[in-house]
Amino acid sequence: MKCALVGSRFFAASVFEALRKEEGIEFSCIVAPAEDDRLAIAGRAAGIPVHVLANPRIVPGEAIAEGTDIILAAHTHARVSDDALARARLGGIGYHPSLLPRHRGIAAVEWTILEGDPIAGGSIYHLADGWDAGAVAAQDWCFVAKGEMARELWERALAPMGLALLSKVVHHARVHGEVPAFAQDPRFATRAPMIRKSVVLTEEVSPTITSLVVSIVGPDRHGIVSMLADRAQRYGANWAASRMTRLASEFAGTVHFEVPRENADALVKALRELESSGLQVVIGRCDGANVPDSVRVVELELVGTDRRGIVSSLTKILAERGISIESIHTEIIRSGVSGNQTFKIEAHLLVPVALSIEKLRTELGALASEMMVDIGLGERVSSGHMGAVAR
Numbered sequence: 001m002k003c004a005l006v007g008s009r010f011f012a013a014s015v016f017e018a019l020r021k022e023e024g025i026e027f028s029c030i031v032a033p034a035e036d037d038r039l040a041i042a043g044r045a046a047g048i049p050v051h052v053l054a055n056p057r058i059v060p061g062e063a064i065a066e067g068t069d070i071i072l073a074a075h076t077h078a079r080v081s082d083d084a085l086a087r088a089r090l091g092g093i094g095y096h097p098s099l100l101p102r103h104r105g106i107a108a109v110e111w112t113i114l115e116g117d118p119i120a121g122g123s124i125y126h127l128a129d130g131w132d133a134g135a136v137a138a139q140d141w142c143f144v145a146k147g148e149m150a151r152e153l154w155e156r157a158l159a160p161m162g163l164a165l166l167s168k169v170v171h172h173a174r175v176h177g178e179v180p181a182f183a184q185d186p187r188f189a190t191r192a193p194m195i196r197k198s199v200v201l202t203e204e205v206s207p208t209i210t211s212l213v214v215s216i217v218g219p220d221r222h223g224i225v226s227m228l229a230d231r232a233q234r235y236g237a238n239w240a241a242s243r244m245t246r247l248a249s250e251f252a253g254t255v256h257f258e259v260p261r262e263n264a265d266a267l268v269k270a271l272r273e274l275e276s277s278g279l280q281v282v283i284g285r286c287d288g289a290n291v292p293d294s295v296r297v298v299e300l301e302l303v304g305t306d307r308r309g310i311v312s313s314l315t316k317i318l319a320e321r322g323i324s325i326e327s328i329h330t331e332i333i334r335s336g337v338s339g340n341q342t343f344k345i346e347a348h349l350l351v352p353v354a355l356s357i358e359k360l361r362t363e364l365g366a367l368a369s370e371m372m373v374d375i376g377l378g379e380r381v382s383s384g385h386m387g388a389v390a391r
Contacts, residue, residue, distance in 0.1 A: 001174035004064050004088065005039070006031040007074035011159055012039040015074045015166055020046065022167070024174050028065040033078065059084045070173055072166060073127060077106065080127050090179055092127035093137055093169060095162040097154065098192065100125055100139070101184040104132040105192030109150040109158060120144050120153060122161040124169045126181060133189075135181035137169045210264035211286045212237075212257040214271055218279035220251040227277075228255060231270045235263040241329065241346075251279075295350040297326065298357070300364075302345040310343055313367055321360065324350040 001024055005016055012032075016039060019025050030043030030050045043050045051063040061083030064071060068087055071080060073094030085091050098108035099121035105111070112120045121141035126134035142157040173179050216224065225244065232239055237259035244253035259267050268283055275281050302314070311330065318325065328347040351360065 001170060002026050002028040002065075002067055002069045003170065004029045004031065004068045004071045005043075005074065006059055006063075006071060006078065006080060006092075007039050007076045008033050008037050009075055010038060011075040011162065013042045014159070015072065015163055016042055016046075018163055019167060019170065022171075025170060028068045029063070031059055031063045031076075031078075033076075053078060061087055064088060070170065070179070071127065072170070074162070074166065085127060090173055090177075093124050093166075093179060094127055095166055096123045096125055096132050097121075097158040097162065099123060099141060100132060100136055101186060101189035103190055103192040108192045109154050111190075111192035112144065112153065113148070113150045118144055120158060122158055122165055124165045125184075126179065131191075133184060135183050137180045137182075138165050140165055208261050209258050210261045211240075212259060212264065212267065212271075213284040213286075214255045214257060215282040216251065216253045216255070216274070216279055218251055218277075220246050220249055224251050224253075224279070227274060228253075228271075231267060232257055232259070234270070235267040236260050237263070237267055241327070294353055295324070296353055298349045298351045300345065300347045300349055303343070311345070314345065314364070317363060317367060318349065321355055321363075322352050323355070323360075326350050 003019065003025060005012060005027060007013075007015065016027065016030070020027060027043070027046075027048050030039060030048050031053065032040035032043070032050060033053050033056045034040065035052055040050050040052060049065060053059065053063070055078075057078055059076075059078050059080045061081060064084045064087040066087070068089070070090040071085065071088045071092030073080060073092060076094075080092050080094075096104075096108060097120070098104075098112060099119075100123040102117075103111050103115075109120070119141055120143075121139055123139045124137040125132060126137065128134035140161050142161065144153060145156075148156075169179060214228070216228070218224070229239065231237075237257040239255065240258045241256040242253060244251070244255075246252075257267065264285070268285070271281055271283060302310075315325070326348040328345065330346075331344045351357070
């Protein structure tokens with residue numbers, strides 16, 4: 001049985017490593033979204049031909065090697081074209097982490113949690129026209145643990161289930177020369193679209209807010225961040241941003257507080273009192289009056305699967321529209337054993353008043369769709385809400 005594997009990252013690489021060790025199963029080719037994808041690296045290391053997609057949204061016919069018996073889709077957002085399916089004797093199958101036809105779509109695990117489903121499952125389905133609508137070849141189920149989050153459910157049960165189901169169906173196809181097919185009942189179909197706001201833009205309304213930028217340096221010890229947080233909370237300040245680290249046994253940190261203007265002096269005094277504990281405190285203050293009337297302050301949040309070009313594409317659009325970046329923070333977050341890397345941007349922008357926020361939102365939304373970025377489930381910290389943690 002010669003298989004073509006279309007996929008990415010940890011799950012697809014796990015499928016590849018598991019199936020290639022089994023008797024009677026070979027891989028004719030690997031199809032991956034990038035040269036440095038985990039699956040592409042594993043395929044090259046094993047001497048398997050690797051096709052890197054020029055368009056990450058579709059698998060063309062030429063990506064599938066001649067003589068392929070079946071195409072396996074494992075963690076891919078690319079549609080396998082009809083030309084590609086025609087190159088495989090038995091067509092193609094994919095793994096979907098839900099009990100199809102429930103939760104058809106890109107965010108099946110997330111919607112399982114959001115809907116409060118007590119039972120989750122996985123389905124091997126035939127790649128065909130329609131969104132996860134092909135006939136089902138095999139299914140399995142599991143309970144959803146109380147309080148379990150989407151990533152935890154995926155890593156605990158649904159990823160291992162997918163690996164086992166794919167192996168089961170491939171072995172059936174090898175022995176019997178066909179893939180089971182049971183039509184989905186459309187009466188029970190639900191959608192699981194991406195949980196996303198490609199870009200969240202909100203205008204800052206802070207005519208009565210004072211910004212304090214506080215730098216702290218001193219011998220590292222337990223409770224420094226907690227002391228800052230307690231004082232900020234006491235005077236109704238929002239912990240807007242921070243950078244903190246331990247260097248050579250010294251604590252060094254910078255915090256941006258947004259505090260009601262009438263409480264600013266009292267907070268400054270309370271922060272100065274930290275000097276008596278051996279800390280060096282430097283405070284910069286801005287009442288916001290220096291923002292020109294011709295611009296408005298806008299906060300931008302963007303989250304998506306890590307890939308090259310997100311920052312350059314975003315900043316190009318901003319520059320072309322005369323938007324200045326007042327501050328920007330980027331972060332890469334690795335998602336447990338699934339191997340996913342999430343890229344996050346938080347920025348404060350100075351946007352010309354003449355530029356419609358709706359127009360900017362539409363243009364950035366188009367960029368988000370093109371680059372397949374999406375927002376996580378975390379909420380933006382709003383004014384007056386403390387985002388600090390105890391140290």
